[in-house]
Amino acid sequence: MALNATRPAATLPPGIIGVHALPADHHDGPWDSIITPSGVKDRLLGTALLVLRHGRALGELNGAPHGLILLSGPPGTGKTTLCQGLAQKVALALAPRGATTFVEIDPHAFPSDMLGEGPRAIGRLFSDSLPELAARRPHTVVLVDEIEAMAVRRSTASFETNPVDVHRATDALLSGLDLLRRTCPQVLVLGTTNFAAAVDEAFLDRADLVLRLGLPDRPTVERILREALAEAAAVFPGLLAVALDDELIADLADRCTGLDGRRVRKLVLAAMGSHPELASDPGRLTGEHLRAAADAERAALAEARSR
Ligand SMILES: Nc1ncnc2c1ncn2[C@@H]1O[C@H](COP(=O)(O)OP(=O)(O)OP(=O)(O)O)[C@@H](O)[C@H]1O
Ligand SMILES: [Mg+2]
Known part of the structure:
Protein backbone atom coordinates (compact mmCIF):
# COMPACT_ATOMS: atom_id res chain seq x y z
CA MET A 1 0.00 0.00 0.00
CA ALA A 2 1.29 3.49 -0.82
CA LEU A 3 2.59 5.33 2.25
CA ASN A 4 0.12 8.18 2.01
CA ALA A 5 -2.91 6.10 1.14
CA THR A 6 -5.95 6.08 3.39
CA ARG A 7 -7.04 2.54 4.16
CA PRO A 8 -10.63 1.75 3.19
CA ALA A 9 -12.90 1.51 6.24
CA ALA A 10 -13.85 -2.10 5.45
CA THR A 11 -10.35 -3.34 6.29
CA LEU A 12 -9.97 -1.33 9.49
CA PRO A 13 -10.32 -2.74 13.02
CA PRO A 14 -13.66 -2.07 14.80
CA GLY A 15 -14.16 1.58 15.78
CA ILE A 16 -11.35 2.88 13.57
CA ILE A 17 -12.69 4.89 10.65
CA GLY A 18 -9.49 6.29 9.17
CA VAL A 19 -5.73 5.67 9.15
CA HIS A 20 -3.50 8.19 7.38
CA ALA A 21 0.25 8.51 6.97
CA LEU A 22 1.37 12.07 7.68
CA PRO A 23 2.72 14.49 6.71
CA ALA A 24 0.78 14.51 3.45
CA ASP A 25 0.27 17.56 1.24
CA HIS A 26 -3.49 17.10 1.05
CA HIS A 27 -3.71 17.44 4.86
CA ASP A 28 -2.32 20.99 4.65
CA GLY A 29 -5.03 23.57 5.15
CA PRO A 30 -7.11 22.77 8.25
CA TRP A 31 -4.59 24.22 10.73
CA ASP A 32 -4.38 27.63 9.06
CA SER A 33 -8.10 27.72 8.24
CA ILE A 34 -9.10 27.96 11.92
CA ILE A 35 -8.56 31.37 13.52
CA THR A 36 -7.94 31.10 17.26
CA PRO A 37 -7.13 33.55 20.06
CA SER A 38 -3.40 34.13 20.36
CA GLY A 39 -1.53 31.41 22.21
CA VAL A 40 -4.05 28.63 21.55
CA LYS A 41 -2.18 27.05 18.64
CA ASP A 42 1.17 27.36 20.43
CA ARG A 43 -0.18 25.53 23.48
CA LEU A 44 -1.70 22.81 21.34
CA LEU A 45 1.42 22.32 19.28
CA GLY A 46 3.70 22.55 22.32
CA THR A 47 1.80 19.93 24.31
CA ALA A 48 1.55 17.61 21.30
CA LEU A 49 5.24 17.85 20.46
CA LEU A 50 6.27 17.31 24.07
CA VAL A 51 4.32 14.04 24.23
CA LEU A 52 5.29 12.75 20.80
CA ARG A 53 8.95 13.72 20.99
CA HIS A 54 9.70 13.10 24.68
CA GLY A 55 6.83 10.85 25.85
CA ARG A 56 9.14 7.93 26.61
CA ALA A 57 11.57 10.00 28.70
CA LEU A 58 8.80 11.92 30.48
CA GLY A 59 7.16 8.58 31.35
CA GLU A 60 9.89 8.16 33.98
CA LEU A 61 8.62 11.19 35.92
CA ASN A 62 6.11 11.01 38.75
CA GLY A 63 3.89 13.54 36.98
CA ALA A 64 4.21 11.83 33.58
CA PRO A 65 1.94 13.15 30.83
CA HIS A 66 -1.08 11.06 29.85
CA GLY A 67 -0.70 12.03 26.21
CA LEU A 68 -4.25 13.37 26.11
CA ILE A 69 -5.56 16.70 24.81
CA LEU A 70 -9.25 17.66 24.94
CA LEU A 71 -10.89 20.42 22.91
CA SER A 72 -14.33 21.45 24.13
CA GLY A 73 -16.79 24.06 22.95
CA PRO A 74 -20.05 24.70 21.11
CA PRO A 75 -20.76 23.12 17.69
CA GLY A 76 -19.01 24.69 14.71
CA THR A 77 -16.13 26.28 16.59
CA GLY A 78 -13.40 24.41 14.71
CA LYS A 79 -12.55 21.63 17.20
CA THR A 80 -12.40 18.74 14.74
CA THR A 81 -10.71 20.79 12.04
CA LEU A 82 -8.07 22.02 14.49
CA CYS A 83 -7.32 18.45 15.64
CA GLN A 84 -6.93 17.32 12.03
CA GLY A 85 -4.66 20.29 11.40
CA LEU A 86 -2.65 19.60 14.56
CA ALA A 87 -1.93 16.05 13.39
CA GLN A 88 -0.44 17.35 10.14
CA LYS A 89 1.41 20.18 11.89
CA VAL A 90 3.15 17.86 14.40
CA ALA A 91 3.86 15.37 11.63
CA LEU A 92 5.63 18.12 9.68
CA ALA A 93 7.64 19.17 12.74
CA LEU A 94 8.60 15.56 13.52
CA ALA A 95 9.20 14.50 9.90
CA PRO A 96 13.03 14.46 10.25
CA ARG A 97 12.57 11.74 12.92
CA GLY A 98 10.07 9.69 10.92
CA ALA A 99 6.45 9.67 9.82
CA THR A 100 3.28 9.95 11.90
CA THR A 101 0.20 7.75 11.76
CA PHE A 102 -3.08 9.62 12.19
CA VAL A 103 -5.91 7.38 13.41
CA GLU A 104 -9.57 8.47 13.54
CA ILE A 105 -11.94 6.70 15.94
CA ASP A 106 -15.74 6.75 15.92
CA PRO A 107 -16.86 6.53 19.56
CA HIS A 108 -20.41 5.70 18.41
CA ALA A 109 -19.14 2.43 16.92
CA PHE A 110 -19.12 0.71 20.32
CA PRO A 111 -22.58 -0.65 21.17
CA SER A 112 -23.83 0.06 24.69
CA ASP A 113 -26.63 -2.48 24.69
CA MET A 114 -24.98 -5.75 23.67
CA LEU A 115 -24.09 -7.51 26.88
CA GLY A 116 -20.64 -6.10 27.40
CA GLU A 117 -19.56 -6.21 23.75
CA GLY A 118 -18.99 -2.40 23.61
CA PRO A 119 -16.64 -2.23 26.61
CA ARG A 120 -14.82 -5.38 25.41
CA ALA A 121 -14.32 -3.80 21.97
CA ILE A 122 -12.98 -0.61 23.60
CA GLY A 123 -10.57 -2.77 25.60
CA ARG A 124 -9.35 -4.50 22.41
CA LEU A 125 -8.96 -1.13 20.69
CA PHE A 126 -6.47 0.00 23.34
CA SER A 127 -4.77 -3.34 24.02
CA ASP A 128 -4.45 -4.58 20.41
CA SER A 129 -5.51 -2.31 17.53
CA LEU A 130 -3.88 0.96 18.60
CA PRO A 131 -0.57 -0.62 19.78
CA GLU A 132 -0.39 -2.52 16.44
CA LEU A 133 -0.89 0.71 14.51
CA ALA A 134 1.51 2.59 16.79
CA ALA A 135 4.26 0.05 16.09
CA ARG A 136 4.30 0.98 12.41
CA ARG A 137 5.71 4.50 12.60
CA PRO A 138 7.65 6.48 15.22
CA HIS A 139 4.70 8.76 16.09
CA THR A 140 0.95 8.24 16.33
CA VAL A 141 -1.91 10.71 16.79
CA VAL A 142 -5.36 9.33 17.60
CA LEU A 143 -8.49 11.49 17.23
CA VAL A 144 -11.66 10.54 19.12
CA ASP A 145 -14.28 13.00 17.92
CA GLU A 146 -17.29 13.57 20.20
CA ILE A 147 -15.61 11.69 23.00
CA GLU A 148 -18.54 12.20 25.41
CA ALA A 149 -20.14 9.17 23.71
CA MET A 150 -17.33 7.00 25.04
CA ALA A 151 -16.41 8.83 28.25
CA VAL A 152 -19.87 9.27 29.78
CA ARG A 153 -19.66 10.96 33.18
CA ARG A 154 -20.36 8.08 35.58
CA SER A 155 -21.30 10.33 38.51
CA THR A 156 -24.38 11.65 36.66
CA ALA A 157 -25.24 8.67 34.42
CA SER A 158 -27.92 6.86 36.39
CA PHE A 159 -28.16 3.10 36.03
CA GLU A 160 -31.91 3.50 35.35
CA THR A 161 -31.54 5.51 32.16
CA ASN A 162 -28.14 4.19 31.04
CA PRO A 163 -27.37 0.53 30.42
CA VAL A 164 -24.65 -0.79 32.70
CA ASP A 165 -22.39 -0.98 29.61
CA VAL A 166 -22.32 2.83 29.44
CA HIS A 167 -20.56 2.86 32.81
CA ARG A 168 -18.33 -0.03 31.81
CA ALA A 169 -17.41 1.73 28.56
CA THR A 170 -16.02 4.66 30.56
CA ASP A 171 -14.10 2.23 32.79
CA ALA A 172 -12.73 0.48 29.69
CA LEU A 173 -11.70 3.80 28.12
CA LEU A 174 -9.86 4.93 31.26
CA SER A 175 -7.99 1.68 31.73
CA GLY A 176 -7.33 1.57 27.98
CA LEU A 177 -5.77 5.04 28.09
CA ASP A 178 -3.61 4.05 31.07
CA LEU A 179 -2.47 0.89 29.31
CA LEU A 180 -1.68 2.77 26.10
CA ARG A 181 0.36 5.29 28.05
CA ARG A 182 2.48 2.52 29.58
CA THR A 183 2.94 0.50 26.40
CA CYS A 184 3.08 3.27 23.75
CA PRO A 185 4.26 6.58 25.25
CA GLN A 186 4.77 8.00 21.74
CA VAL A 187 0.99 8.05 21.12
CA LEU A 188 -1.01 11.25 21.48
CA VAL A 189 -4.80 11.05 21.92
CA LEU A 190 -6.93 14.04 20.90
CA GLY A 191 -10.56 14.27 22.00
CA THR A 192 -13.30 16.74 21.13
CA THR A 193 -16.60 17.38 22.85
CA ASN A 194 -19.58 19.73 22.79
CA PHE A 195 -20.43 18.74 26.35
CA ALA A 196 -17.47 18.91 28.73
CA ALA A 197 -20.02 18.61 31.56
CA ALA A 198 -21.02 15.17 30.23
CA VAL A 199 -17.45 13.88 30.12
CA ASP A 200 -16.25 11.72 32.99
CA GLU A 201 -14.22 13.61 35.63
CA ALA A 202 -11.46 10.98 35.69
CA PHE A 203 -11.06 11.38 31.94
CA LEU A 204 -10.86 15.19 32.22
CA ASP A 205 -8.35 14.77 35.02
CA ARG A 206 -6.06 12.71 32.77
CA ALA A 207 -5.92 15.38 30.07
CA ASP A 208 -2.58 17.20 29.81
CA LEU A 209 -4.42 20.11 28.21
CA VAL A 210 -8.13 21.01 28.11
CA LEU A 211 -8.82 23.87 25.72
CA ARG A 212 -12.18 25.52 25.34
CA LEU A 213 -12.94 27.02 21.95
CA GLY A 214 -15.65 29.66 22.12
CA LEU A 215 -17.74 31.46 19.53
CA PRO A 216 -15.62 33.68 17.29
CA ASP A 217 -15.30 37.32 18.40
N1 LIG B 1 -12.49 29.98 14.58
C1 LIG B 1 -12.72 29.64 13.30
N2 LIG B 1 -11.99 30.20 12.31
C2 LIG B 1 -12.23 29.88 11.03
N3 LIG B 1 -13.14 28.99 10.61
C3 LIG B 1 -13.90 28.41 11.54
C4 LIG B 1 -13.73 28.70 12.94
N4 LIG B 1 -14.60 27.95 13.64
C5 LIG B 1 -15.27 27.21 12.73
N5 LIG B 1 -14.86 27.49 11.48
C6 LIG B 1 -15.40 26.87 10.25
O1 LIG B 1 -16.36 25.92 10.62
C7 LIG B 1 -16.05 24.64 10.05
C8 LIG B 1 -16.54 23.57 10.96
O2 LIG B 1 -15.64 23.38 12.03
P1 LIG B 1 -15.54 21.99 12.82
O3 LIG B 1 -16.32 20.93 12.15
O4 LIG B 1 -14.09 21.74 13.04
O5 LIG B 1 -16.24 22.41 14.17
P2 LIG B 1 -16.52 21.55 15.46
O6 LIG B 1 -16.21 22.45 16.61
O7 LIG B 1 -15.80 20.25 15.39
O8 LIG B 1 -18.08 21.34 15.38
P3 LIG B 1 -18.98 20.15 16.00
O9 LIG B 1 -18.94 20.33 17.49
O10 LIG B 1 -20.33 20.44 15.43
O11 LIG B 1 -18.40 18.86 15.55
C9 LIG B 1 -14.56 24.68 9.82
O12 LIG B 1 -14.15 23.85 8.78
C10 LIG B 1 -14.33 26.14 9.47
O13 LIG B 1 -14.59 26.35 8.10
MG1 LIG C 1 -16.52 18.27 15.32
Missing part, protein backbone atom coordinates in the same frame (compact mmCIF):
# COMPACT_ATOMS: atom_id res chain seq x y z
CA ARG A 218 -16.10 40.12 15.98
CA PRO A 219 -12.59 40.51 14.47
CA THR A 220 -12.51 36.73 13.91
CA VAL A 221 -15.96 36.80 12.30
CA GLU A 222 -14.71 39.53 9.97
CA ARG A 223 -11.64 37.48 9.01
CA ILE A 224 -13.72 34.37 8.34
CA LEU A 225 -16.10 36.38 6.14
CA ARG A 226 -13.21 37.97 4.24
CA GLU A 227 -11.64 34.56 3.60
CA ALA A 228 -14.96 32.97 2.60
CA LEU A 229 -15.70 35.76 0.13
CA ALA A 230 -12.16 35.63 -1.32
CA GLU A 231 -12.51 31.87 -1.82
CA ALA A 232 -15.88 32.33 -3.50
CA ALA A 233 -14.48 35.08 -5.75
CA ALA A 234 -11.71 32.72 -6.87
CA VAL A 235 -14.43 30.41 -8.20
CA PHE A 236 -16.86 33.12 -9.38
CA PRO A 237 -14.83 36.16 -10.52
CA GLY A 238 -18.04 38.23 -10.64
CA LEU A 239 -17.80 38.37 -6.84
CA LEU A 240 -14.45 40.17 -6.78
CA ALA A 241 -15.93 43.61 -6.04
CA VAL A 242 -18.07 42.21 -3.21
CA ALA A 243 -15.07 40.34 -1.78
CA LEU A 244 -13.05 43.59 -1.66
CA ASP A 245 -15.82 45.76 -0.18
CA ASP A 246 -14.47 46.55 3.32
CA GLU A 247 -17.59 48.48 4.37
CA LEU A 248 -19.85 45.59 3.43
CA ILE A 249 -17.66 43.04 5.22
CA ALA A 250 -17.63 45.19 8.38
CA ASP A 251 -21.42 45.47 8.24
CA LEU A 252 -21.80 41.70 7.72
CA ALA A 253 -19.44 41.07 10.64
CA ASP A 254 -21.68 43.18 12.89
CA ARG A 255 -24.70 41.16 11.81
CA CYS A 256 -22.93 37.78 12.16
CA THR A 257 -21.30 38.27 15.56
CA GLY A 258 -22.84 35.67 17.86
CA LEU A 259 -22.96 32.95 15.18
CA ASP A 260 -20.53 30.03 15.31
CA GLY A 261 -17.60 29.82 12.88
CA ARG A 262 -19.26 27.19 10.70
CA ARG A 263 -22.38 29.33 10.17
CA VAL A 264 -20.24 32.40 9.43
CA ARG A 265 -18.19 30.50 6.86
CA LYS A 266 -21.35 29.16 5.27
CA LEU A 267 -22.96 32.59 4.94
CA VAL A 268 -21.81 33.04 1.34
CA LEU A 269 -23.26 29.65 0.41
CA ALA A 270 -26.50 30.44 2.23
CA ALA A 271 -26.81 33.70 0.29
CA MET A 272 -26.05 31.98 -3.04
CA GLY A 273 -28.73 29.41 -2.33
CA SER A 274 -31.37 31.94 -1.34
CA HIS A 275 -32.81 32.26 -4.90
CA PRO A 276 -32.83 29.75 -7.78
CA GLU A 277 -31.61 32.49 -10.20
CA LEU A 278 -28.65 33.24 -7.94
CA ALA A 279 -27.89 29.57 -7.55
CA SER A 280 -27.58 29.22 -11.32
CA ASP A 281 -25.39 32.33 -11.60
CA PRO A 282 -23.68 32.93 -8.19
CA GLY A 283 -21.46 35.63 -9.70
CA ARG A 284 -24.51 37.94 -9.43
CA LEU A 285 -24.45 37.83 -5.63
CA THR A 286 -24.68 41.32 -4.11
CA GLY A 287 -24.15 42.87 -0.71
CA GLU A 288 -27.92 42.98 -0.24
CA HIS A 289 -28.18 39.20 -0.71
CA LEU A 290 -25.43 38.72 1.86
CA ARG A 291 -27.04 41.13 4.37
CA ALA A 292 -30.38 39.36 3.99
CA ALA A 293 -28.71 35.97 4.51
CA ALA A 294 -26.93 37.26 7.62
CA ASP A 295 -30.21 38.56 9.06
CA ALA A 296 -31.89 35.22 8.31
CA GLU A 297 -29.09 33.38 10.16
CA ARG A 298 -29.46 35.69 13.16
CA ALA A 299 -33.23 35.21 13.19
CA ALA A 300 -32.82 31.42 13.01
CA LEU A 301 -30.38 31.54 15.93
CA ALA A 302 -32.73 33.71 18.00
CA GLU A 303 -35.60 31.33 17.30
CA ALA A 304 -33.51 28.28 18.21
CA ARG A 305 -32.52 29.95 21.49
CA SER A 306 -36.12 30.84 22.36
CA ARG A 307 -37.26 27.20 21.96
